[in-house]
Amino acid sequence: xxxxxxxxxxxxxxLLRASRLDAVTFASGQEFLDALPAHRPDCLILDLxxxxxxxxxxxxQLADRCxxxxxxxxxxxxEARGRAHSPxxxxxxxxxxxxxxxxxxxxxxxxxxxx
Amino acid sequence: xxxxxxxARTAGIALLVAAGYYAGSRVGFLLSxxxxxxxxxxxxxxxxxxALLLARPERWWLWLLAAFPAHLAVQAGSERPxxxxxxxxxxxxxxxxxxxxxxxxxxxxxxxLFDSLRTVxxxxxxxxxxxxxxxxxxxxxxxxxxTGQDYWRVWRTRxxxxxxxxxxxxxxxxxxxxxxxxxxxxxLDRRAVExxxxxxxxxxxxxxxxxxxxxxxxxxxxxxxPFALVLSLLVLxxxxxxxxxxxxxxxxxxxxxxxGAARGQWPFDLLSPGDSVLSLQIFLIGVASPLxxxxxxxxxxxxxxxxxxxxxxxxxxxxxxxxxxxHLPGEEVDxxxxxxxxxxxxxxxxxxxAIFQLSPxxxxxxxxxxxxxxGDHGNARLPPLDDRFHESxxxxxxxxxxxxxxxxxxxxWPPPMIPxxxxxxxxxxxxxTRKQAESxxxxxxxxxxxxxxxxxxxxxxxxxxxxxxxxNEAWHRLGCEGGSNGIAPGATAAEVCAHALGxxxxxxxxxxxxxxxxLAGARADFALEYPRASAGGEGWFALAVLPLNRAEGGAVVxxxxxxxxxxxxxxxxxxxQELAHFTRVSTMGExxxxxxHELSQxxxxxxxxxxxxxxxxxxxxxxxEEVRASLADIVADDRRAAEIIRRLxxxxxxxxxxxxxxxxxxxxxDVVKLVGxxxxxxxxxxxxxxxxxxxxxxxxxxxxxxxVLNLLxxxxxxxxxxxxxxxxxxxxxxxxxxxxAHVSVKDWGPGIAPDAAGRIFEPFYTTKHDGMGMGLSIARxxxxxxxxxxxxxxxxxxxxxxxxxxxxxxxxxPA
Numbered sequence: 001x002x003x004x005x006x007x008x009x010x011x012x013x014x015l016l017r018a019s020r021l022d023a024v025t026f027a028s029g030q031e032f033l034d035a036l037p038a039h040r041p042d043c044l045i046l047d048l049x050x051x052x053x054x055x056x057x058x059x060x061q062l063a064d065r066c067x068x069x070x071x072x073x074x075x076x077x078x079e080a081r082g083r084a085h086s087p088x089x090x091x092x093x094x095x096x097x098x099x100x101x102x103x104x105x106x107x108x109x110x111x112x113x114x115x
Numbered sequence: 116x117x118x119x120x121x122x123a124r125t126a127g128i129a130l131l132v133a134a135g136y137y138a139g140s141r142v143g144f145l146l147s148x149x150x151x152x153x154x155x156x157x158x159x160x161x162x163x164x165x166a167l168l169l170a171r172p173e174r175w176w177l178w179l180l181a182a183f184p185a186h187l188a189v190q191a192g193s194e195r196p197x198x199x200x201x202x203x204x205x206x207x208x209x210x211x212x213x214x215x216x217x218x219x220x221x222x223x224x225x226x227x228l229f230d231s232l233r234t235v236x237x238x239x240x241x242x243x244x245x246x247x248x249x250x251x252x253x254x255x256x257x258x259x260x261x262t263g264q265d266y267w268r269v270w271r272t273r274x275x276x277x278x279x280x281x282x283x284x285x286x287x288x289x290x291x292x293x294x295x296x297x298x299x300x301x302x303l304d305r306r307a308v309e310x311x312x313x314x315x316x317x318x319x320x321x322x323x324x325x326x327x328x329x330x331x332x333x334x335x336x337x338x339x340x341p342f343a344l345v346l347s348l349l350v351l352x353x354x355x356x357x358x359x360x361x362x363x364x365x366x367x368x369x370x371x372x373x374x375g376a377a378r379g380q381w382p383f384d385l386l387s388p389g390d391s392v393l394s395l396q397i398f399l400i401g402v403a404s405p406l407x408x409x410x411x412x413x414x415x416x417x418x419x420x421x422x423x424x425x426x427x428x429x430x431x432x433x434x435x436x437x438x439x440x441x442h443l444p445g446e447e448v449d450x451x452x453x454x455x456x457x458x459x460x461x462x463x464x465x466x467x468x469a470i471f472q473l474s475p476x477x478x479x480x481x482x483x484x485x486x487x488x489x490g491d492h493g494n495a496r497l498p499p500l501d502d503r504f505h506e507s508x509x510x511x512x513x514x515x516x517x518x519x520x521x522x523x524x525x526x527x528w529p530p531p532m533i534p535x536x537x538x539x540x541x542x543x544x545x546x547x548t549r550k551q552a553e554s555x556x557x558x559x560x561x562x563x564x565x566x567x568x569x570x571x572x573x574x575x576x577x578x579x580x581x582x583x584x585x586x587n588e589a590w591h592r593l594g595c596e597g598g599s600n601g602i603a604p605g606a607t608a609a610e611v612c613a614h615a616l617g618x619x620x621x622x623x624x625x626x627x628x629x630x631x632x633x634l635a636g637a638r639a640d641f642a643l644e645y646p647r648a649s650a651g652g653e654g655w656f657a658l659a660v661l662p663l664n665r666a667e668g669g670a671v672v673x674x675x676x677x678x679x680x681x682x683x684x685x686x687x688x689x690x691x692q693e694l695a696h697f698t699r700v701s702t703m704g705e706x707x708x709x710x711x712h713e714l715s716q717x718x719x720x721x722x723x724x725x726x727x728x729x730x731x732x733x734x735x736x737x738x739x740e741e742v743r744a745s746l747a748d749i750v751a752d753d754r755r756a757a758e759i760i761r762r763l764x765x766x767x768x769x770x771x772x773x774x775x776x777x778x779x780x781x782x783x784x785d786v787v788k789l790v791g792x793x794x795x796x797x798x799x800x801x802x803x804x805x806x807x808x809x810x811x812x813x814x815x816x817x818x819x820x821x822x823v824l825n826l827l828x829x830x831x832x833x834x835x836x837x838x839x840x841x842x843x844x845x846x847x848x849x850x851x852x853x854x855x856a857h858v859s860v861k862d863w864g865p866g867i868a869p870d871a872a873g874r875i876f877e878p879f880y881t882t883k884h885d886g887m888g889m890g891l892s893i894a895r896x897x898x899x900x901x902x903x904x905x906x907x908x909x910x911x912x913x914x915x916x917x918x919x920x921x922x923x924x925x926x927x928x929p930a
Contacts, residue, residue, distance in 0.1 A: 007720030007752050014745050015723045018730035018738075049712065049795055076715035077708060077796070095715040099726035 001025040002032045002058065003047035003074070008095070012045065012102075019103055029053030033061055041069055043090075043109045045102075048075040059086045070109035072102070125174070128166075129181035135162040136182040139284075140189035146373050155373045155392050157276045159186070160210045160250075161284035164242060167215035168228065168289050175215070179208050202257035210250035210277055214242035214285075229286050229358035230418065235411035239404055242285060247277035272389075275396040282403045283369050286362035294359070310360055313352050314367060320344040321368050325375025349402065353410040361410035365403045372399065426531075432462055433535060440546040445553030448546045449484070456486040459539065465520035470543060472515040480515055488523060508533060510540030514547055573615075573674035579667055581608035581634055593656065593674045595647065608634075615658050615674050617647050626658055633660045633670045644677060655681035688772075695893050696769050699821050702828055702890070703767055709792035714759050717752035724749045762789050765817060766824065772815045776924045779812055779819070779856050780805040780848055786823040787846065790831070798839045799831045804847040810854045810923035818897045819921070822905075825890045826860040826917050833864030833915065854923035855903070861916040872907055894919070 001012045001023055009025040016023035024039055026032035030053050032044075044062075048055035055073060062069060063086065071088050076095045090109040093102060139158030147154045159182070166178040183204060190200040218228070218241050228234050255270035323341035345368065352364040376391050386394060436455055443451055456468040467487040471480035508528050510517045517540040522528065528536070567574055573590030575583050583606040591601055594614040602614045612626040622645055629641035641660040646653050655678045663669035703710070724745040731738045731745070762785055787801055794801050812819075823846070830844040841863060849857040867875065874880045876895040881888035891905075898905040903920040 005716045005720070007748060007755070008716055008723070010748055011720040011723035011727065011745070011752075014741060014748075015727035015730070018727045018734070018741070051795060074719075076712035076719075096719040096722040099723065099730075 001045045002027075002029055002050075002055075003045075004028060004050040005047070008047070008074075015099055015102070016106075019099070021103075021106065029055070029058035029061075032058065036065075036067070040067075043106050044069045044071040045106075046071050046073055048073055049077060059088065062088070072105050072109060125177065128170075129177055132162065132166045132178045133181045133185040135166075137185040137189055140185070146377070154276050155376070155395055156280045156284065156369070157273075158280055158284055159189075160207050160277055161280040161288065163207060163211035164214045164246070164281060165285050165288035165292065167211050168218060168285070169293055172216075172219060175212070179211075182208075196261060199257065199261040202261065203254070206250050206254040206257060209253055210246045210281075213249055214246035214281060217241035217245055229290060229362070229407065229411055229414075231415040232408055232412045235358075235407050238286075239282065239407065243278050243282040243400075243404065247274050247281060251277060271393070275393060275400070279369075279396045279400050279403070282400060282407065283362070283365050286358065286407060287366055290359045290362065306356060306360075310356050313348055313356060313360070313364065317345065317348045317352070317364055317367055318371065320348065321371035325371050346402075349406055350409070353406050354413055356410075357414050358407065358410045361406050362403075365399070365406055368402070369399050429462065429532070429535065432458070433538060436539065437542055440542050443546060445550040445557075448550040452484045452543055452546065453486065455543075456484055460486045460488060460520065463519070464523050466523050467518070467520040469518045469520070470515065470547075471518070472547070483515075488520075508536050510537050512540055512544035514544050517543060571675070575602075575611050575672045575674075576663065577608060577611070577630070577634065577670045577672060579634065579669050581630065581670075582606070583611060584669070590674060593676055611672055615656070615672070616645060620645070620647070626660075630660050630670060630672065633662050634668065636662070636668075644681070646681075649676075649678075654678040691893075691896065692769075692772070694889060695818070695821060695897070696767075698889050698893055699766055699817075699824070702821075702824055703763065705828065706790065706793050709790070709794075709796050710759070710763060712796065713792040714756055717756040717759075720752040721749050721756070724752070766820050768817065770817060772818065774813050774815050776811050776813050776927075777816055777819075778809075779814075779858065779921065780807075780809055782816065782819055783823055783846060783848060783858065786820055786827060789824065790827050793828075794831060794844070797831055797835060797842065799834055799842040799844055801827070801831075802843070802845045804845065806847075806849045808850045809848045809856050810850055811927075812856050812901070812921040813924035814901050814921055815897075819901070822894045822897050822919060823858065823860075825894050826919075829890065829917070830860050830862035830864070833862040835864075837864060851920065854925075856921045856923060857918060858920075859916050859918045861909075861914060863914040866909055866913060867907060867915045875907060876905065891917075 001009055001016075003009050003012070003025070004027055006027070009027065013023045013025050024035075024041070026035065028050060029046075033053075046055045046058060053061075055075070059071060062071075068088050070090045071086070072090055073092045074095055074097070075092065091105045093105065136159045139162045143154045143157045143159065146156050163178065163182055167175050170178060186204045186207070187200065190203070193200075195203075218238060221237050221241070223234050223237060228238055251270045251274040254273045255266050258264055258269045258273075259266040320341045324338070324345055349361070349364055349368065353361045356364070372395055376395050436459075439451060439455065440448070452470065456470075459465070460468040465488065467485065469485040470483050472483045473479070474481045508519045510519070519528070519536055519539075567585070567587040570587055570589055573593040574585075574587045575590055576585040578584050583602060583604050586602065586604060594601060595617045602610050606614075608630045609623075609627050612623045612630065616623045616626055622643060626641070626643060629638065629643075632638040633641060639662070641658075643658045644655060645658070646655050648654075654676055657673075657675045657677045659673045659675075661671050661673075663671050728742045728745045728749075731742045765785075766789070783803065783805065787803055790801070827844065827846065831842075834842040834844060843863050845861045847859050847861070849859070851857045871880075871882060875882075876891050877888075878892040879888040880892075895905050898919045898921070902922040905917065905919040907915055907917050909915040
């Protein structure tokens with residue numbers, strides 16, 4: 001989970017762990033990218049609007065490194081959807097969102113791609 | 116005309132003198148006891164003397180010349196040689212010349228000669244003694260030389276005859292001819308009966324005396340009885356009838372005595388004719404001289420008494436005049452002057468009295484008050500001042516000239532009266548001056564009253580002690596209706612305040628102490644605007660106190676109804692507030708997206724935490740520790756959301772301006788948080804540099820938030836076109852000298868064009884394609900309303916900084 005909002009990070013980590021998922025949080029895109037070699041996630045939950053590196057920039061750098069991580073974009077700004085179009089994007093979720101939607105989306109994201 | 120009239124008059128008098136001389140000579144001859152004997156009287160000389168006494172010396176030769184033909188005519192019948200006739204004329208003339216010359220030499224002339232003892236004495240000495248004495252020598256010399264008569268006998272005859280004639284004939288002639296009608300009018304009117312009675316008595320007793328004892332109504336009485344009665348009547352005439360009556364009485368007695376003597380009645384039958392004549396002459400001279408003196412003395416005393424009485428009456432009149440004008444109201448002065456001009460004119464026997472005032476415009480003299488003896492009261496009848504007034508006393512005052520006219524009896528104004536006339540003039544002049552001053556004062560008072568009365572503001576004038584000395588009509592209208600029954604002159608400053616503000620108003624005490632401060636000179640002025648219940652609902656009033664501009668001190672309190680102005684002001688303020696609110700709402704509209712973003716963060720946290728908690732509780736065993744932590748996070752997130760909403764509500768709410776003591780740093784931080792999301796969305800970095808020493812300010816929170824918000828939004832828009840890493844805005848607070856709080860918002864945008872810098876605070880001026888142009892205009896009016904100022908700095912290339920200041924709130928008031 002990459003989000004500059006601490007309450008969002010904490011609450012999502014708590015929700016995901018309560019749903020028996022292993023979740024690691026990062027306060028900025030740079031922090032996430034720096035930790036990437038050690039922690040290659042199955043699914044990335046990425047906030048778009050962040051100081052420093054924005055969500056779009058993080059996705060661009062992942063693409064630059066040829067890393068295809070299924071990504072769920074969470075944003076408060078519905079209009080930002082268009083700006084963050086990437087082939088790895090599984091879904092856009094508008095804050096705040098329901099837990100079952102998030103979990104279903106994660107489930108869909110981590111499913112092996114159909115042959 | 117005047118010259119011709121003069122010649123005719125002179126000729127008439129000459130004819131009269133000639134006729135008198137002739138008639139007098141004839142009478143003289145008749146009064147001789149024998150054809151060649153001596154005359155008792157010789158009237159021609161007396162007639163000449165009287166004529167000369169009444170005329171000016173330069174005319175004497177005329178009368179003497181006129182008498183000459185008469186003398187020749189008289190002498191034509193006699194057998195006297197021509198030389199004697201001529202010599203007698205010369206001696207006759209010499210007597211008249213000596214008498215008149217001596218009298219004239221002593222400064223006397225005219226009919227007044229017999230009005231005083233001194234002048235009568237001089238007349239008796241000169242005309243009754245000196246002239247006959249001297250001329251008789253010439254006469255006797257001529258007669259003796261030409262006829263051979265005894266010199267001393269002739270001298271004695273001539274002397275006594277001439278002396279008697281001078282003493283008894285000259286006075287009645289001079290007085291009757293000189294006083295004429297005046298004497299008749301004055302003397303006979305008053306004492307006609309008395310005079311006629313005395314004269315009849317004199318004739319009766321004279322006849323008794325000189326016709327002898329047999330003739331008196333069958334009674335034989337002692338001769339001393341008619342003699343005593345005759346003398347008594349003569350004395351009575353001297354006492355009662357004045358010099359004229361006395362001289363006529365003496366003349367009457369003289370005629371009777373000569374008649375008696377001529378008839379040879381007793382006692383003249385005992386004497387020779389010559390002795391009889393001499394006795395008679397001496398008797399009559401002896402009677403005439405003291406009687407003339409007595410009459411003159413009495414006349415003199417009576418005249419003195421009358422003069423004194425007249426003087427006293429005039430002085431009493433002056434005193435009444437002065438009293439009458441002392442306290443006379445100005446509007447009655449003119450009428451009183453007219454009345455007094457008439458009284459004075461009548462009293463003084465003047466022909467007119469007039470006041471001429473200097474006209475203020477062309478400095479000419481204009482008649483303003485006049486009285487004339489013939490009843491013409493109109494000013495128009497008065498001739499121009501310089502024509503007729505040259506002989507009347509003119510009193511010149513500051514106002515103009517007062518003319519007292521000429522006296523109707525022809526007398527000159529006595530010199531002692533001149534200072535009194537000056538007093539009269541001064542009384543009149545003072546009264547007129549006072550009248551003019553009063554009317555000027557009234558005019559000025561009228562103007563003041565009219566000005567005060569026409570003011571729409573209430574005005575109360577207070578004296579040094581704070582007592583009302585004047586109130587205008589408007590004050591009564593504007594004063595408080597309830598509780599106080601109005602105020603009147605004499606009211607105190609406290610009553611004035613209670614009447615203006617209402618008795619229960621909290622401001623009353625403040626206004627009262629302000630008035631006392633102005634009265635004491637401790638403060639220059641005071642002004643207060645306040646709402647107060649009035650007839651038409653609540654009204655607004657303005658009370659102002661200013662010192663009264665005069666040496667005695669005092670104050671002017673004005674009370675003006677300003678409800679309408681206040682309504683317009685409040686309306687404008689409300690409009691302004693609404694506009695400000697509208698602008699705030701618009702600004703917030705721009706922030707909606709970022710605010711939604713801002714709000715979505717805690718909401719996301721709350722929802723996720725809550726659902727996590729549900730899952731944690733559903734697990735077995737439930738992880739209560741983690742549930743507790745998520746509930747705590749929910750509370751924190753909720754508070755955070757509430758804080759965002761509070762800020763939003765604060766700035767969007769529509770409230771009356773309300774100034775409080777506030778910390779400008781906290782206010783700036785709030786607004787920065789409000790725009791934080793938006794800045795994030797725009798990629799703008801906002802840095803805050805807050806001065807911890809910033810003084811607290813007294814301000815309306817929402818209004819100042821609006822200013823800071825507006826400046827920040829402008830700054831963020833200014834940097835929108837810059838590269839992402841250059842989009843920076845810095846807000847800084849600073850304490851300036853004098854405890855002023857200073858806030859500046861700096862951007863690194865393209866800067867402001869020089870021609871725009873001067874206009875950005877004007878309403879409806881905008882450089883944005885969708886701006887309304889009200890933001891900075893409203894910001895400026897808010898800052899200025901808080902006693903601060905707002906300005907922009909920075910060049911056209913290096914970004915822009917907008918600054919504003921707010922006055923410090925001052926020290927914390929005691930709790």
